[in-house]
Amino acid sequence: MEELRIGVYVCHCGLNIAGTVNCEEVAKFAATLPNVVVAKDNRYTCSDQGQELIKNDIKEHKLNRVVVASCSPRLHEPTFRKACEEAGLNKYLFEMANIREHCSWVHLHEKEAATEKAKDLVRAAVAKVALLEPAVEAEVPILRKALVIGGGVAGIQAALDLADTGYKVYLVEKEPSIGGRMAQIDKTFPTMDCSICILAPKMSDAGRHPNIELLTNSEVQEVKGYIGNFKVKVLKKPRYVTKDCSACGDCSDACPITAPNEFDIGLATRKAIYTPFAQAVPSTYIIDREICLNKEGIMACDKCIKACERQAINFDMKPKTLELEVGTIIVATGADVYDPSALLNYGYTRYPNVITSLEFERLINAGGPSGGNLLRPSDMKIPDSVAFVQCVGSRSEKGNVYCSNVCCMNTIKDSLLIKEHWPHIKIYVFYVDIRAFGKGFEDLYRRSKEEGVIFIRGLPAEVVEDRKTNNLWLIGENTLQKEIYKISASMAILSVGIEPCQDSDVIQRLFTLSRTSDGFFMEAHPKLRPVDAPTGGVFLAGCAESPKDIKDSVTQASAAAARAGILMAQGKVTVEAITPKPIPENCKLCGLCTQVCPYNAITIDKEQKLVEVIEAACAGCGTCGAECQFDALHMRHFTNDQIIAQIDALTEEDADKKIIAFCCNWCSYAGADFAGVSRMQYPTNVRIIRTMCSGRVSQKFIERAFARGAGAVLVAGCHIGDCHYINANHQTQKRMERLWKKMERVGVDKNRLHLLWASAAEGERVASKVREMHTLLDKLMPEEVEKSKKAFAGS
Amino acid sequence: MIVPQKLWRKPLDAEKIKTPKAEIHIIKDLCKGCGFCIEFCPKKVLEKSDQLNKKGAYPPKVTDESKCALCGFCTAICPEFAIYTVEKKCEEGCENGRKK
Numbered sequence: 001m002e003e004l005r006i007g008v009y010v011c012h013c014g015l016n017i018a019g020t021v022n023c024e025e026v027a028k029f030a031a032t033l034p035n036v037v038v039a040k041d042n043r044y045t046c047s048d049q050g051q052e053l054i055k056n057d058i059k060e061h062k063l064n065r066v067v068v069a070s071c072s073p074r075l076h077e078p079t080f081r082k083a084c085e086e087a088g089l090n091k092y093l094f095e096m097a098n099i100r101e102h103c104s105w106v107h108l109h110e111k112e113a114a115t116e117k118a119k120d121l122v123r124a125a126v127a128k129v130a131l132l133e134p135a136v137e138a139e140v141p142i143l144r145k146a147l148v149i150g151g152g153v154a155g156i157q158a159a160l161d162l163a164d165t166g167y168k169v170y171l172v173e174k175e176p177s178i179g180g181r182m183a184q185i186d187k188t189f190p191t192m193d194c195s196i197c198i199l200a201p202k203m204s205d206a207g208r209h210p211n212i213e214l215l216t217n218s219e220v221q222e223v224k225g226y227i228g229n230f231k232v233k234v235l236k237k238p239r240y241v242t243k244d245c246s247a248c249g250d251c252s253d254a255c256p257i258t259a260p261n262e263f264d265i266g267l268a269t270r271k272a273i274y275t276p277f278a279q280a281v282p283s284t285y286i287i288d289r290e291i292c293l294n295k296e297g298i299m300a301c302d303k304c305i306k307a308c309e310r311q312a313i314n315f316d317m318k319p320k321t322l323e324l325e326v327g328t329i330i331v332a333t334g335a336d337v338y339d340p341s342a343l344l345n346y347g348y349t350r351y352p353n354v355i356t357s358l359e360f361e362r363l364i365n366a367g368g369p370s371g372g373n374l375l376r377p378s379d380m381k382i383p384d385s386v387a388f389v390q391c392v393g394s395r396s397e398k399g400n401v402y403c404s405n406v407c408c409m410n411t412i413k414d415s416l417l418i419k420e421h422w423p424h425i426k427i428y429v430f431y432v433d434i435r436a437f438g439k440g441f442e443d444l445y446r447r448s449k450e451e452g453v454i455f456i457r458g459l460p461a462e463v464v465e466d467r468k469t470n471n472l473w474l475i476g477e478n479t480l481q482k483e484i485y486k487i488s489a490s491m492a493i494l495s496v497g498i499e500p501c502q503d504s505d506v507i508q509r510l511f512t513l514s515r516t517s518d519g520f521f522m523e524a525h526p527k528l529r530p531v532d533a534p535t536g537g538v539f540l541a542g543c544a545e546s547p548k549d550i551k552d553s554v555t556q557a558s559a560a561a562a563r564a565g566i567l568m569a570q571g572k573v574t575v576e577a578i579t580p581k582p583i584p585e586n587c588k589l590c591g592l593c594t595q596v597c598p599y600n601a602i603t604i605d606k607e608q609k610l611v612e613v614i615e616a617a618c619a620g621c622g623t624c625g626a627e628c629q630f631d632a633l634h635m636r637h638f639t640n641d642q643i644i645a646q647i648d649a650l651t652e653e654d655a656d657k658k659i660i661a662f663c664c665n666w667c668s669y670a671g672a673d674f675a676g677v678s679r680m681q682y683p684t685n686v687r688i689i690r691t692m693c694s695g696r697v698s699q700k701f702i703e704r705a706f707a708r709g710a711g712a713v714l715v716a717g718c719h720i721g722d723c724h725y726i727n728a729n730h731q732t733q734k735r736m737e738r739l740w741k742k743m744e745r746v747g748v749d750k751n752r753l754h755l756l757w758a759s760a761a762e763g764e765r766v767a768s769k770v771r772e773m774h775t776l777l778d779k780l781m782p783e784e785v786e787k788s789k790k791a792f793a794g795s
Numbered sequence: 796m797i798v799p800q801k802l803w804r805k806p807l808d809a810e811k812i813k814t815p816k817a818e819i820h821i822i823k824d825l826c827k828g829c830g831f832c833i834e835f836c837p838k839k840v841l842e843k844s845d846q847l848n849k850k851g852a853y854p855p856k857v858t859d860e861s862k863c864a865l866c867g868f869c870t871a872i873c874p875e876f877a878i879y880t881v882e883k884k885c886e887e888g889c890e891n892g893r894k895k
Contacts (some may be wrong), residue, residue, distance in 0.1 A: 258812055262802065
């Protein structure tokens with residue numbers, strides 16, 4: 001092996017670091033560490049001169065490892081890695097010591113202790129850098145084809161954008177027609193455009209685009225592969241009507257079987273052979289075999305076949321499974337609406353004149369079951385007065401706790417529609433807050449008030465029906481005027497909220513996505529990667545991600561298409577070299593690693609007796625490495641040896657006074673950074689080791705720290721449900737529970753090991769945890785430390 | 796399908812929908828009691844009666860004529876030509892295909 005030549009650069013960062021830490025002393029200390037040939041301190045290492053200095057030293061002193069002690073690696077690691085690369089040093093041979101966010105900024109007034117801490121951090125970085133290995137990032141080719149799941153307005157827009165860019169797109173929709181929710185709606189806010197009039201041209205564009213293959217009445221069954229190379233199985237269910245169909249409707253007229261039309265929410269009927277709505281794309285009819293008289297093998301009725309001049313009906317069609325290969329996937333599976341029959345006090349399904357906002361859309365629609373007349377169901381007459389009830393199933397423990405985003409504006413739009421057709425109808429809107437936050441929204445709200453719509457703050461506690469007239473009494477408290485109201489209306493419209501789609505769990509499983517506590521799919525980063533799913537090559541659009549209106553859905557769809565397009569235009573993607581390498585000699589083929597991998601990126605080849613890592617699917621969390629009991633997985637850049645070297649370096653002096661903390665890159669390490677940026681002060685005796693995920697923290701790391709006499713150990717990760725590696729932190733929790741039990745068994749105080757969930761915004765949570773643990777250390781007896789040293793000796 | 800909420804409402808056009816109404820004719824004495832019509836009727840309109848016919852068989856009887864969809868499958872499969880259906884003629888003043 002070549003001789004190690006390490007260069008250490010201690011940055012003053014103006015006075016940000018040098019104001020607290022004696023940088024010169026730290027650099028002098030660094031020079032005494034093994035294999036360090038150059039150690040310097042300078043004002044701004046990240047400046048051009050600072051980088052030039054490193055580059056020159058790499059050449060002049062033949063450095064083959066570089067450590068920079070400055071700010072957080074989350075900030076400047078890419079900068080310095082690039083500088084190293086430019087000087088011909090592999091970028092994986094660089095390491096950072098965070099002496100700003102984790103040291104000078106959080107110990108502003110403890111100059112000596114902070115300087116000692118900075119030395120410790122540099123010692124750990126030098127220990128790690130000595131063990132780093134050069135790595136080449138793997139390149140994965142990206143197929144230039146995309147799959148869009150869901151044919152609502154978001155899916156259509158994403159498909160059109162990608163197809164126009166020149167990529168082949170498969171658009172999969174489970175319903176017989178694309179169009180989704182937007183096709184059901186009458187008008188759109190705030191411009192009052194006719195919904196289907198603006199959607200239908202897009203639908204037909206998608207239907208006849210040469211680059212789009214429309215797969216309606218189809219469902220995704222299986223997804224395998226990884227970014228750039230997905231293999232997707234799609235079940236295409238038969239329509240029993242061929243493409244020769246001219247959509248004349250003669251078959252439908254002849255069909256003797258009727259059923260409620262789902263598209264009209266059962267307010268109108270359809271036949272067993274039907275098209276859900278006039279503008280459906282494809283316009284080809286479809287036979288509902290659930291209700292058709294012809295069952296498998298028995299042809300009882302041939303009326304549609306006889307009626308069809310073009311002989312387009314074929315009962316012999318069979319379901320087909322298509323195997324598609326695509327490079328990127330856009331999930332635009334949409335949302336469902338809340339079912340208000342659970343809220344008994346509103347009487348939905350008991351009182352005919354209580355309807356939902358979606359039913360209202362069909363009633364007010366000229367193409368709907370009532371020809372655009374707002375008929376109340378009990379007597380089919382135009383009502384004298386209507387009441388809108390807001391937040392039904394939203395912002396309440398009874399339904400969903402989140403705001404459904406669109407219902408306020410939808411109601412305001414509906415109120416104006418009613419006033420436009422029947423100005424005499426009296427309209428009440430019962431609300432909690434009116435959220436008119438978007439462009440043009442407030443104007444619409446004002447117009448509605450000007451038209452005489454009465455807005456009353458306070459939802460009705462109960463809706464009661466007058467048996468004789470079928471009118472409704474709405475009873476509740478007006479919280480602005482502090483009085484009880486009892487208002488009669490001919491009809492009540494429940495403004496129902498938006499819910500995650502019922503198939504969400506299937507989609508989640510298929511694509512290894514994660515969901516928020518509300519049930520919507522989670523984005524990779526809420527601010528800066530809002531359309532990327534955590535799984536590489538998968539993007540989100542529309543209501544699948546969160547409730548949103550048409551404009552936002554379309555915006556997000558175009559964004560998702562652009563993001564997918566970037567990958568496909570590049571044609572390849574590099575994978576950070578932090579993936580595991582199996583060591584076959586050590587492997588016992590136990591399969592534990594495959595079970596904990598959140599991405600299904602590790603497989604066992606039983607015949608070859610080999611563990612294989614699919615690099616493109618692996619995100620590098622390291623949970624597998626922590627689970628492996630036999631050192632059979634070499635977690636690159638975060639190897640067992642490297643992390644143990646860090647632990648050993650940090651516990652070399654006064655270990656019993658120190659807290660060794662393992663923080664995950666995304667949440668808790670970032671949270672500690674945030675504490676630094678906010679100058680939250682906490683005790684100086686904590687030493688943070690960065691891993692990509694708390695799931696990387698193997699039991700033996702913690703045991704090693706105790707064996708070396710560490711006073712306490714902290715493991716910190718993202719909150720459960722927020723893990724950046726889907727659910728890898730569940731493994732953290734399991735391991736911690738195991739270890740607590742073991743500590744109890746061997747008679748070590750289990751309170752010396754803490755687990756903390758802290759998000760990137762929770763700097764104070766990190767700081768107060770350190771404070772709390774610091775008080776424990778004060779009471780720590782030397783006998784207790786000896787006990788743990790003995791108990792875990794050898795680990 | 797598209798709507799998760801259960802479809803509980805009677806469709807507004809349920810009364811207006813024109814479904815042909817059937818008259819089912821059974822020539823009892825031709826029936827040999829094979830039961831095909833009963834077994835294969837997709838709407839399960841027929842059942843075995845308890846009246847013997849000349850052939851010593853139990854011919855079918857109609858349970859609910861209004862359920863018949865006039866598919867004509869019983870006529871097609873009857874080996875003895877003993878059953879047929881005709882669409883009810885709509886008399887004058889008849890509304891929506893239904894007698895007043």
